[in-house]
Amino acid sequence: MGSRTDSINSDSIGEPRFNVEERNKLPHQPGVYKFYNREDVMLYVGKAKDLRKRVASYFTKSHNLNRKTRKLVHETAAISFTMANSEFDALLLENNLIKTHQPKYNILLKDDKTFPYICILNERFPRIISTRKFRPSDGEYFGPFSSVVAMKSVLDLLRKLYTIRTCKLNLSEKNIEAGKFKVCLEYHIGNCLGPCEGLQSEAHYNEEIEQARNILKGNLSVVSRYFRSNMQAAAEKLEFERAQRFKEKLDLLERFQLKSTVVNPKLTDLDVLAIVSTDDVAFINYMQVVNGAIILARTLEIRKRLEESDADILAFAAMHLREEHESNNRTIITNVRFSLEEEDEIIVPKIGDKKKLVTLSLKNALEMKRERTKSAEETTAPSEVLLRMQKDLRLSEVPDHIECFDNSNLQGSNAVASMVCFRNGKPSRKEYRHFNIRTVEGPNDFASMQEIVYRRYKRVLEEESDLPKLIVVDGGKGQLSSACQALKDLDIYGRVPIIGIAKRLEELYYPEDSLPLHISKKSPSLMILQHLRDEAHRFAITFHRNKRSKNAFKTELEDIEGIGKSTADKLLKAFKSVKKIREAPMESLEQIVGTAKARVVAEHFRAGDRE
Template sequence: MRPSLKDKLSSLPDKPGVYIFKDERGRPIYVGKAASLRGRVRSYFQRSGQWSPKLRAMMRRVSDLDFIVTENEVEALLLECTLIKRHKPRYNIRLRDDKQYPYLKVTVGQRYPRLLFARRMEPDGARYFGPFPDSGAARRAIRAVAQIFEIATCKYDFDEKPLRRPCLYYHMGQCSAPCVRNISEADYKERVKGAILFLEGKYERLLCELKRRMEEEAERLNFERAAILRDQIRAIERIMERQRVVSTSPESKDAVAVAEFGGWACGVVLVVREGKLLERRPFPLETAGESDKGALLSAFLRQYYGSAPEVPPKILLPFEPKEMGLLRGFLSKLRGGEVEVLVPEEGSDERGLVRLAEENAKVALSQFMPAVAQKEPEEALLQLKEALGLKRLPERIEAFDCSNIMGKQAVASMAVLEWGKPAKDEYRRFRIRAENERPSDVDFLKEALRRRLRRALEGEEGWAELPHLLLVDGGRPQLSAALEVLKELGLDKDVPVCALAKGAEALYLPGQEGPLILPRNSPALHVLQLARDEAHRFAISYHRRLREKEALESVLDRVPGIGEKRKGVLLEHFGSVEAIKGATIEEIASLPGMNRKVAQRLKEALEELGG
């Protein structure tokens, strides 16, 4: 143990707070909360014989620690959630975050509020709804709201300066065109108010309000306005008919459950508003090796509601997680009022709802898990170790693949599996800078391997950990190329390597003349296939992005009036030709440095190219 770490352990206060374990590069690898920082943190260093495999692996990496004192344990729990979201520590249970879960945003502070897709909540005074499990679910909600209430979903800020003419959404009946003042500010805000009630799931209250207004408009002989309200009422009633009634009382509550298997886990929230089941929200979890369902449920509750815009007054659970009282305080603090957290009694309707949540969590887990994860990952790694004759369990596998078209826009990718699971925050991309006049795929692979392994030898942050198994996509030539680089860098004795050829799924190993053919149902083969396929997918997606960018640059270079500055703005905002094709002239013209004339030229250039 480092002297500086010993000094910090001896000076820990006997107060509530948050502690942060860091690795030798100062990166947070675990964030925890404690009623007593002194007692909790010291306990890690006093019971090494009782450590779980996960804890043993974590403590081997701990080189430093930091802590923050808080007023009480609830404040510590709030701070812990914030730090986990910020740092994404390797050994914390958390929502898988290869993407940020999306929200819907209503810009209520504007004269003409808009409904927008948002990747994060900002302190901007807007109303947020979510998080949604994926962008598709969020965009479907936007379309439903737009079709019923006809509120704007575009990015234009037209509060002060109206546009000249409405866009296509107006003609499709999905927007009332406040951008051209086609609707009064008062009428538009009534629609926004209805949309917010709809997003809150307060359908009964919304229907009463719409029916009241429809009758008022009819009495005033304003039949056109009454017909619009009638259509909104019918649309909402059709949605309500499709929803399952799960409670005779008009309560708002969530039922939460988690499922776990083989190091994979998934949490599910069933959203019930006014007695009706509105939606299922599944979220895969990074378990950090944790398999205790109580710890997983507690972490999921903290992570999900710590990111949610609102907390319901009641939350139903399948069992009591650890620190139930602390969780109630945490959730009540987030809500700004008391939250009832309970385990329903057997035989009750609410118990049935919790069972439904548990069943949905199991189904969602089976959908999120790759085929390799249907078996215990440690067993698959043991089989792989024996099949390849490795000295140790391949806890970290790095797979490499290359992608190019006739040698152009060549890229390589590195995918990483840790304990048989994709560690997506460890993935890396390489844009190839081959020096040969006519480089081949083997040359591209060599360059990527050299760059990756040299960074490891230099101890560069994020690259220093060597793989326990190096996998290259291909056959004998790719294996020979990898061996050449390893010998060149003096790593041939430290890093085992193999190549996996597509189709026959033949495995090529150093020193063996013929390939090794593993059974098609072999868990060891499934691990290698997952690693190779992840590397291939990652390389293809990067290559496609570069091709789209190059195609867009080519189009922009042909348009008079688009110089480097405007080109940079367009590339950053749209990123591809297809994205510009789908944009309106007004949207293009609204970007910094652009105007309608240049936007018109750009659209014409795309049409000439077959757009």
């Protein structure tokens, strides 16, 4: 194993975790999603018909969530997912993972119940029963079913089609020959042919069991033709009620889909590995199957160092993953043959249930490859809109990094400003910045703009960060000139293109050019610039409102010498308003903040009343 790590970047091994902001990378596919905290502990497993929509609902509709779910969302630092073939398979996989990992926020499944099965028992004149317990020695199992209703519908169908006994009698040859049993009501109403009295041969009975087995296996064509022909015959005779009954049976049969890739009693304990690779990277999905059920699913990325083959990478990954997850399964199924320990059986299935399992594993590996490739393209390749913007604004470089400034004040009070950042034409909210105006007094937008642009790029230069490809100033020639002066003071004027956008006519101004540039109202370039301007304005206004709201309380209480924010909060929580605090008796104030602080507050308001 050590020799392998010399050629493969083993640091890249590990299940990928999307952070919360990257949740839009999830696919619109059925599957399960897993929430993790900062310590990489699984908090919750959920199923979804559409992974992206379901996960997004936790973060976009938080006001509709209960307290427990809001706490889960607050603790979540990373998300991973596993795709399934259907919503039902997602339900089964969720069930398996909850039982295996017992996440903190899931309902714990502590009993031995699982989804219902249909079983053909190993006995003479076999019965067909429903059960939730899976014991392979008892008989041949089919399922699991998504619901008890679906399972009972199938059982009812079989009993209407075939004369299968429901009694629990021991129908041995000896007991039947001794005449121990008598036919029951089921025989008299035609649901059973009386094997208990020897009225039905074992061979004939087993023929009916074999036909029922075909239905349970999914071989429905013969039965479907039978129902369809009877429905048509009844309709031709104008027996519409009888035709409707056959139609309902036909509909039930067509909806009957038993095969599940996630839980399949025909599969034993095995490991599943699927790989898809590029010149530089390999994507591997690993699944662990125990007692026919997937209990673990991971997708990982391995960066190549040399020109390793898929077989070499799989061999290394298999050893690593099996050791990490303590797998003793001796059978491995995969899409690419590779060599491992001699006692391991490595199979590349061509058909059947094992092939379907490998296909599901490959589907998850391909999804990771698609997402990684898409992210890389979005990061490196300029979009058509940005290329159009480069042309419209006559820029020397594609503006894949744009920063836009706006300021906000109310008659000069609580002056603030904002800077928003767009990467590849989309908001990069983690790079947004707020500014409190420090050096300007009164409503002076020009001086405020000069201050914030200077402070922003002074810090960028100090941190040796990348300068943007375009600077946008919300305002006309005055604000633009102020911003240009800030760049001149930093000696970077001319290194970064800068423009101003006027609100009224959507005019664009360039430095030292008195005539504005007009871009078509339908141009995508103008739409991005408008989006930038609107975001900067929204961000500044929100900050300004929050500051005004905070200062409204601070003026009355926190400006009292000796009274801090925590004390002010206690008083407001208890009395609800400054007016009620002013009118409160001394005894009430003492109960909330103590004698010393109560006296300070009371004296402050008495002094104000005297003035």
